[in-house]
Amino acid sequence: MGEFFQNVSRYPRYLITFTLGVFYSLFQWLRPLGDRPVTLAALVGIAISGFFFVTFTLQAMLGLA
Numbered sequence: 001m002g003e004f005f006q007n008v009s010r011y012p013r014y015l016i017t018f019t020l021g022v023f024y025s026l027f028q029w030l031r032p033l034g035d036r037p038v039t040l041a042a043l044v045g046i047a048i049s050g051f052f053f054v055t056f057t058l059q060a061m062l063g064l065a
Contacts, residue, residue: 034040
């Protein structure tokens, strides 16, 4: 039974490692696009508008005021 809990305790570390790896590879992919100011401004605008879109959509779906 101890081996089971030892195995289950590894999953949070795997989740954190996997998530950081995804964000790191996404950052490495988008980093060259930030060399030009116009492209960087567009990326920041897309990120901010995407965040607000998700926020407003979840508020509407959950009925939050």
